[in-house]
Amino acid sequence: MGDALLCVRGLKVGFPTVDGVVKASNAVDLTIQAGETLALLGETGSGKTVLGMAILRLLQPNTRIEGEILYRGRDLLSLPQEEMQKIRGREIAVVLQNSGTSLNPVLRVGDQIAEAITLHRGLKGAEAEAAAVELLERVRIADPARMAREYPHRFSGGMRERALIALALACSPSFLIADEPTRGLDAVTKHEILALFSEINRGRSVLFITHDIEAAATLATRVAVMYAGEIVEIGPVDAVLSSPAHPYTRGLLESLPARGMRPIPGSAPSLIAPPSGCRFFPRCSCSVGRCETEHPGLVPVGPGHCARCMLYD
Amino acid sequence: MIDVCDLKTYYSTGFLCRTEVRAVDGVSFGIKKGETLGLVGESGCGKTTLGRSLLRLIEPTGGRVVFDGTNITALSRKDLRRFRPRMQMIFQDAYASLNPRMRVRESITEPLRIHGLEDRAGIGRRVRELIEMVGLNEEHLNRRPYELSGGQNQRVVLARVLALEPEFIVADEPTAGLDVSVQAQILTLFRDLGRDYHTACLYISHDLGVVRAMSDRVAVMLKGRIVEIGPTADVLDRPCHSYTRRLVAASSADRGFSRPAPCPALPGSPVMVEVQSGHWVEAAAR
Amino acid sequence: MPGRNAALYLSLGVVLVYCAVALFAPVIAPFDPFVISGPPLAPPDAAHLLGTNDLAQDIFSRLIWGTRATLILGFLGAVVSVVMGTTVGIVAGYYGGRIDEAVMRFLDVMMTIPFFPLLLVLTIFLRPGIYVTAVIMGLLGGLGSVRIIRSQVLSLAVADFVVGTKALGARDGYIMARHILPNVLPLVGVKFVTSAQHFMLVGIGLGFLGMGDPNVVDWGQMIERASKNGGIVLGLWWWLIPPGLAVTGISLALAWFAYACEERINPRFQVMRV
Numbered sequence: 001m002g003d004a005l006l007c008v009r010g011l012k013v014g015f016p017t018v019d020g021v022v023k024a025s026n027a028v029d030l031t032i033q034a035g036e037t038l039a040l041l042g043e044t045g046s047g048k049t050v051l052g053m054a055i056l057r058l059l060q061p062n063t064r065i066e067g068e069i070l071y072r073g074r075d076l077l078s079l080p081q082e083e084m085q086k087i088r089g090r091e092i093a094v095v096l097q098n099s100g101t102s103l104n105p106v107l108r109v110g111d112q113i114a115e116a117i118t119l120h121r122g123l124k125g126a127e128a129e130a131a132a133v134e135l136l137e138r139v140r141i142a143d144p145a146r147m148a149r150e151y152p153h154r155f156s157g158g159m160r161e162r163a164l165i166a167l168a169l170a171c172s173p174s175f176l177i178a179d180e181p182t183r184g185l186d187a188v189t190k191h192e193i194l195a196l197f198s199e200i201n202r203g204r205s206v207l208f209i210t211h212d213i214e215a216a217a218t219l220a221t222r223v224a225v226m227y228a229g230e231i232v233e234i235g236p237v238d239a240v241l242s243s244p245a246h247p248y249t250r251g252l253l254e255s256l257p258a259r260g261m262r263p264i265p266g267s268a269p270s271l272i273a274p275p276s277g278c279r280f281f282p283r284c285s286c287s288v289g290r291c292e293t294e295h296p297g298l299v300p301v302g303p304g305h306c307a308r309c310m311l312y313d
Numbered sequence: 314m315i316d317v318c319d320l321k322t323y324y325s326t327g328f329l330c331r332t333e334v335r336a337v338d339g340v341s342f343g344i345k346k347g348e349t350l351g352l353v354g355e356s357g358c359g360k361t362t363l364g365r366s367l368l369r370l371i372e373p374t375g376g377r378v379v380f381d382g383t384n385i386t387a388l389s390r391k392d393l394r395r396f397r398p399r400m401q402m403i404f405q406d407a408y409a410s411l412n413p414r415m416r417v418r419e420s421i422t423e424p425l426r427i428h429g430l431e432d433r434a435g436i437g438r439r440v441r442e443l444i445e446m447v448g449l450n451e452e453h454l455n456r457r458p459y460e461l462s463g464g465q466n467q468r469v470v471l472a473r474v475l476a477l478e479p480e481f482i483v484a485d486e487p488t489a490g491l492d493v494s495v496q497a498q499i500l501t502l503f504r505d506l507g508r509d510y511h512t513a514c515l516y517i518s519h520d521l522g523v524v525r526a527m528s529d530r531v532a533v534m535l536k537g538r539i540v541e542i543g544p545t546a547d548v549l550d551r552p553c554h555s556y557t558r559r560l561v562a563a564s565s566a567d568r569g570f571s572r573p574a575p576c577p578a579l580p581g582s583p584v585m586v587e588v589q590s591g592h593w594v595e596a597a598a599r
Numbered sequence: 600m601p602g603r604n605a606a607l608y609l610s611l612g613v614v615l616v617y618c619a620v621a622l623f624a625p626v627i628a629p630f631d632p633f634v635i636s637g638p639p640l641a642p643p644d645a646a647h648l649l650g651t652n653d654l655a656q657d658i659f660s661r662l663i664w665g666t667r668a669t670l671i672l673g674f675l676g677a678v679v680s681v682v683m684g685t686t687v688g689i690v691a692g693y694y695g696g697r698i699d700e701a702v703m704r705f706l707d708v709m710m711t712i713p714f715f716p717l718l719l720v721l722t723i724f725l726r727p728g729i730y731v732t733a734v735i736m737g738l739l740g741g742l743g744s745v746r747i748i749r750s751q752v753l754s755l756a757v758a759d760f761v762v763g764t765k766a767l768g769a770r771d772g773y774i775m776a777r778h779i780l781p782n783v784l785p786l787v788g789v790k791f792v793t794s795a796q797h798f799m800l801v802g803i804g805l806g807f808l809g810m811g812d813p814n815v816v817d818w819g820q821m822i823e824r825a826s827k828n829g830g831i832v833l834g835l836w837w838w839l840i841p842p843g844l845a846v847t848g849i850s851l852a853l854a855w856f857a858y859a860c861e862e863r864i865n866p867r868f869q870v871m872r873v
Contacts, residue, residue: 043492044463157356184490186355186519191563211492255497257526263497267462370762397768409759414781424767470763477767 004070005175005205006032006055011067013050013059020272024050026229027067029298032175037206039216039237041252042226045268049097051226052177052209056088071175090120093173097180098161103152109163110136110148116170135166140196158189162196169200177207182215194218213256217241222304225249228269228279231298235305245307247284278310286311314346314513315367315481320376322359322366336362337373338537346480347511351528351545353518353560359537360517364483367515368400369393380481398428398477405486407466411458417469418454424476443472448502464495468502475506482507483515488523500527521564525549533557607859613852621666628660632816636660642837649837652821653828662841664816669846672733672802673853677795679737684744685787689775691745692752702745709742715801722810729812732805736798744790748783755779789857796853803846818842 013025024047032038042048053059055069055076069076071092076084088094096102104112113132117123123131129148136144139162147155155163161181168176181197182190190212198219210216216223217237224234225246233246244250251264266283269275275282278291291310298306299313322337336359344350352360365371367378369385378386385396404410411420421443425436444454447468458466467487474482484503488496504527507514518524524531525545532542533556541554552558620627629646630636637647639655649658691702721727721735755761756779764774805811806819813820821842825831830839 043494187521187560187563188355213493252493255494257497257500257520257522261497261500261526263501264494267464267495365762368766370766394768394770397766400766402763402766404759404763406759410763412760412764412778412782423764423769427764427767427769427773473763473767 004031005034005072006030006207007068007070008051008055009068009070011051011054011069012065013047013054014064015060016062016064017272021064022271023274024229024271025054026274028229028231030224030231030234032205032207034174034205035203036222037201037208037220039208039210039220039223040226041210041213041216041223043211043252043268045228045271046226047229047271048209048226049179052094052179052207055177055207056092056094057084058094089116089173090171091173092175092177093168093171095164095168095176095178095181098157098164098183102164103155103160103167105152108149108151109155113148113163113167113170116167120171132166132170135170136163138169138200139163139166140192141166157185158193161185161189161193165196165200173204175205175207176201177209179209180211181208182210182212190215213241213253225252228274229271230279230308232280232309233305233307234298235302239302239305243302245301245305245312246280246309247286247311248280249307251283278308314348314381315344315515316377316379317342317367318377318379320363320366320378321374322362322371323374335537337366339376340534340537340539341376342532342539342542344481344513344515346513347508348530349507349514349516349528351516351518351524351531352534353521353524353531354534355519355560358534360534361485363534364402364485364515364517367483368402370402398424399479400481401474401477401479401483403467403470403474403482403484403487405489407463407470407487408458410470411466411473413458415457416454417449417456417458417461420469421454421472421476424473428477439476443476446475446506447472448498462495463491464499467491467499471499471503471506475510478510479512481513481515483517485517486519489518489520496523503527521549521560533560606855610852610856610859613848614856617666617670617849617852620663621670624664624667628657628663630657630660632656632661632664640833640835642835649841650835652824652838658821658838658841661816661821662818662845665818665821665842666845668729668806668812668815668817669799669802669849671729672736673795673799673849675730675733676736676740676798676802677791679734680741680744680794680798681787681791683738683741684790685748685780685783687741688745688748689752689779689783692749693756693771693775693779695753695756699749702749706742706745714739715804718801718805719808719810722805727812729815729817732802732812733798736801737794740794740798744787744794747790748786751783751786752779755782789861792853792857792860796850796857799846799853800850803842818846 008028008030011025011028012023015022015024028051030038030051040048040051050059054065057076059065065077067077071087076087079087103109110129110132113135114128117128117131121131133144133148136148141147141159141162147159152160152163165181178197182193185193194215206219208216208219220237222235223237223240224231225240225248226232227248233240233244233249240249241253244253248264254260254262255264264283269279269282276295277293278284278287278296281287281291284291288310294310296308296310296313298308301307301312318341320337320340321335324334324336338359340363342350352363354360362371366373373386376386377384380396380400383396385393388396415423418440421440422436425439440454441451444450449465449468449472453461453465453469458469461469487503488499491499500523516524516527528545530543531545531548532539533548533554534540535556541548541552541557548557549561552561633656635655636657637651637655639651639653641647641651643650647657647659649662652658652661687702691699718736718739722732725731727735761774761778764778802811802817803819803822806817807823809820809823811817811820819842822839825835825839829835
């Protein structure tokens with residue numbers, strides 16, 4: 001683990017709610033090397049966004065977090081706020097999910113990007129504005145000088161996504177967390193965004209959170225599949241997607257329209273009271289007796305490829 | 314079953330300087346009973362407007378829609394209401410399609426009550442039939458939309474729409490925003506039910522993989538016009554129009570299949586040309 | 600959350616107490632508010648808890664009877680205001696187009712006329728009784744709520760579930776009553792409470808300016824009488840202050856109630872996306 005840029009150990013995240021504690025993350029271990037793109041693949045409720053946000057400590061104040069998140073050897077969870085603020089944006093940046101409020105609707109787009117530049121690069125006024133326009137140009141927004149003076153509602157979905165990427169890259173971070181950059185985009189725009197992404201992040205470490213298998217296949221070198229708050233399979237992207245070891249990964253691939261559209265029966269378990277034993281057991285078609293009672297650990301199934309399944313234990 | 318002739322829907326915006334947006338600009342096609350026509354195109358090409366114009370949820374500006382022999386564009390609102398149960402729509406956001414204050418049971422009985430079709434006992438039976446058909450159970454009946462997941466809500470919407478046994482359904486991206494495994498469940502359900510009931514369907518989506526799996530024929534829309542239409546395999550494997558080729562190339566699931574067939578380049582105003590039996594392309598859009 | 604619930608029940612309790620006092624006034628009040636029951640301008644004693652006024656009427660009884668006028672003005676006015684505002688707001692927002700524009704232009708003109716002076720002018724000319732005053736207040740005050748309700752209806756009218764119900768073949772009236780109205784009710788409820796509070800205060804103002812209904816006991820009139828007949832100069836605090844305190848009490852209770860309600864009405868259904 002010599003030059004691992006980010007090392008997550010035993011991360012547990014819980015949200016106290018009226019109905020009980022939602023255990024969004026269950027002792028997750030993850031490592032990202034310098035310069036690699038790791039895709040965190042999962043569906044709604046798998047805990048992938050929580051994991052991404054936990055790294056930058058962007059979760060709500062009443063969240064219970066345990067474990068370690070080591071960035072270049074420093075534990076981010078134990079840093080004081082001022083130190084954390086220096087890291088956010090400059091060393092580690094986030095491309096937030098493209099929702100209606102990911103950009104401030106009452107500020108011009110150029111101003112919002114310039115804000116990030118002023119904060120970390122110390123440029124002010126006209127210099128910051130010029131740098132913002134340059135960034136918009138890098139993300140291939142047409143007529144960047146004019147678009148920088150526009151408000152977010154004038155941007156289409158794809159353009160907003162590009163603006164969010166520009167915002168994240170304002171200070172050339174070494175590590176980028178991208179939260180669902182292709183959600184809700186149509187096929188052509190998605191293709192363009194993915195192309196932009198791979199070109200603009202050469203040499204950067206990226207944690208790519210997505211539910212889109214195609215996008216993960218295009219961009220990532222390694223992929224980690226999450227289900228019910230745990231990593232159930234992790235390995236090189238070709239290995240995992242062409243010969244998936246975990247039954248959930250297999251089910252996911254088979255439910256793609258192009259591969260037969262065979263649905264996985266049932267639905268994801270509640271994170272307040274997850275099943276003891278294997279969390280995928282209630283929906284699994286190849287379970288053995290032990291699956292119901294014993295909780296499987298991550299076991300190797302190939303070079304650099306592990307799966308959390310009793311079948312391989 | 315459905316015949317669309319030169320349908321136009323224009324929006325005028327602005328108070329002082331009225332600008333016209335030609336959302337649907339002269340669209341013609343037909344859908345047979347039991348057939349599913351896929352409609353693809355990027356965001357903003359007018360596919361949603363087209364879907365809603367067919368049902369006159371947005372009033373078309375011109376053209377004709379003939380449903381089972383009747384010109385529904387010419388009907389008065391009162392007469393149109395008689396046709397409503399036969400043609401229904403499924404929207405993209407299942408959560409927004411349901412009244413947040415109504416329980417599932419009320420949402421499903423509403424269509425039955427509006428058309429006065431059944432009595433109390435009959436309604437109860439029908440509701441139970443419907444929820445079984447869509448894969449929900451009794452305990453879901455008392456829930457409200459926010460207590461259910463996206464997939465479950467879309468099932469409720471399906472039950473609501475099927476309550477009146479429509480002959481034509483417009484499905485506007487019903488699984489956009491749903492996870493892949495949930496999408497597979499909903500689409501398989503949709504496909505099976507469509508087959509059982511022989512419903513004609515217009516399936517609107519921007520996902521070519523889904524459209525390939527769900528439709529018999531597919532139409533490609535660009536800036537309010539249909540530029541290519543034909544059997545799904547033909548259009549997606551051997552796309553002719555340049556825009557269709559772009560779409561197909563962008564969908565990685567289809568990568569490796571596109572072998573563009575040679576197309577005649579005709580000058581002049583856009584006109585549909587039949588390049589193969591059943592496969593029409595808009596030639597040389599200026 | 601116990602804190603929120605306490606505010607809700609407490610304020611509701613206070614409002615209910617006022618309502619009970621108004622309802623049971625004939626039973627609770629020791630004297631008829633109009634008869635002479637002792638020496639004039641007498642300070643409080645055992646029989647007259649708040650003394651007597653210049654006409655030798657028992658102030659305490661008048662205070663109790665005065666609750667009726669204030670509550671009627673407030674609640675009746677609020678009902679009229681809310682019914683009018685909701686109906687017009689829903690129709691304008693749902694149909695849009697010409698109807699909406701016509702309503703909005705009318706509102707634009709009406710809103711430039713200040714509420715209180717207009718009310719004053721109308722009461723001077725018409726000299727209405729308390730019920731008619733309440734209706735007039737409601738009509739004038741309802742104009743403001745039309746805008747708020749209309750904006751919510753605008754977004755509801757294009758919501759998928761409304762379009763879907765139209766697609767099912769439902770009539771407009773049915774949709775407006777069964778789908779739009781229930782979703783607008785929380786807003787309407789809060790507006791009702793704040794309107795009631797507003798009208799009660801306005802009613803006191805009218806009474807103070809001598810525009811009140813002379814046949815009715817009214818806190819505003821009591822304050823006016825007190826200040827005109829030497830209440831301040833002679834230091835007759837028992838005459839001057841209680842009506843003011845009474846109206847402050849109900850006003851605060853209603854405001855607090857509206858605030859506590861708003862908390863509960865706002866969508867608590869925040870689903871966490873992990």
